[in-house]
Amino acid sequence: MGCNDIFKVHLVMTGNGIDRQAACPYCKKDATLLFITQDCNRCISNDPFAYYRCISCGLISLQPVPSDLGSYYPKDYYLVPGSRSELAASAENERFKLDLITPFIQKGKLLEVGPAFGNFAYIAKQAGFDVEVVEMDSRCCEFLQNIAGITTVQSSDAAQAVQDRGPYDVIALWHVIEHLPDFQHTLDILAGKIRKGGFIVIAAPNPESWQFRILGRYWAHVDAPRHVVLIPFGLLEAHMAKLGFTTVSVTMTDPGARGWNMFGWQYSLSNFAESRFIKNMLFFLGAVLTRIMAPFEGNDQAGSAYTLIFRKDR
Numbered sequence: 518m519g520c521n522d523i524f525k526v527h528l529v530m531t532g533n534g535i536d537r538q539a540a541c542p543y544c545k546k547d548a549t550l551l552f553i554t555q556d557c558n559r560c561i562s563n564d565p566f567a568y569y570r571c572i573s574c575g576l577i578s579l580q581p582v583p584s585d586l587g588s589y590y591p592k593d594y595y596l597v598p599g600s601r602s603e604l605a606a607s608a609e610n611e612r613f614k615l616d617l618i619t620p621f622i623q624k625g626k627l628l629e630v631g632p633a634f635g636n637f638a639y640i641a642k643q644a645g646f647d648v649e650v651v652e653m654d655s656r657c658c659e660f661l662q663n664i665a666g667i668t669t670v671q672s673s674d675a676a677q678a679v680q681d682r683g684p685y686d687v688i689a690l691w692h693v694i695e696h697l698p699d700f701q702h703t704l705d706i707l708a709g710k711i712r713k714g715g716f717i718v719i720a721a722p723n724p725e726s727w728q729f730r731i732l733g734r735y736w737a738h739v740d741a742p743r744h745v746v747l748i749p750f751g752l753l754e755a756h757m758a759k760l761g762f763t764t765v766s767v768t769m770t771d772p773g774a775r776g777w778n779m780f781g782w783q784y785s786l787s788n789f790a791e792s793r794f795i796k797n798m799l800f801f802l803g804a805v806l807t808r809i810m811a812p813f814e815g816n817d818q819a820g821s822a823y824t825l826i827f828r829k830d831r
């Protein structure tokens with residue numbers, strides 16, 4: 518079965534051994550089968566992946582999470598820059614992230630979890646933050662430590678990695694939380710590492726977006742099996758409130774979200790094609806659709822990604 522046979526997968530697998538019910542990994546209540554999909558973005562295997570939606574909290578979760586999840590992150594997952602000046606140039610693309618944070622805090626100790634090769638970490642350091650990062654990719658870690666000059670801990674378990682570190686004034690997770698099988702535990706530990714008055718920034722795909730409603734299991738931001746959870750932003754707000762945090766900013770229309778809107782249309786469509794020519798045509802169509810959908814995706818809560826900023830008040 519090819520990577521583009523996901524139309525067939527659902528029909529075949531729903532009758533064959535995939536449970537229609539599961540337990541929500543967050544609130545433990547019932548979750549029902551939402552869809553079955555494949556690794557449409559990278560085609561690393563043809564395995565089916567089942568996603569469930571919790572009837573109580575709305576969390577969408579991949580179950581079971583493959584035991585070989587690491588093998589779905591190939592060695593060339595990141596295009597690591599060749600030099601510090603290349604990093605400085607590419608980092609400018611992520612200056613908008615700093616611009617989202619600086620209205621609330623302008624200096625202090627900042628931890629980024631999952632920085633890849635360090636675009637945001639570099640910009641934050643240049644702006645005067647004292648930056649540390651936790652990253653799992655060894656090539657990125659080598660670059661971050663030796664070329665970018667950023668204090669780097671190599672780990673795929675941020676909660677464990679920060680055990681003897683901190684406290685921090687800012688912790689940032691840019692499109693990382695959806696990759697964490699135990700996001701609740703990681704958030705709880707990270708929240709405890711933030712000083713009172715400090716901030717946590719969480720950006721992630723928005724399961725309440727227009728794109729997800731239209732594209733469902735074909736949505737590029739499902740990114741099976743690397744995205745193990747799709748978290749409604751209200752769930753994150755409620756969880757952070759329990760930890761003593763106040764929501765100070767919610768955006769789904771910032772430059773990052775708009776970029777993810779375009780990515781979503783372009784890749785979701787081009788994933789349907791096998792030939793390079795058709796892929797390119799669909800990619801172009803995705804850019805056109807991005808423009809057509811912009812007024813809708815620019816509405817509150819409709820964009821394909823959200824950025825939430827929470828302040829620790831107690």
Ligand SMILES: [Zn+2]
Binds near residue numbers: 575
């Ligand atoms: Zn739940």
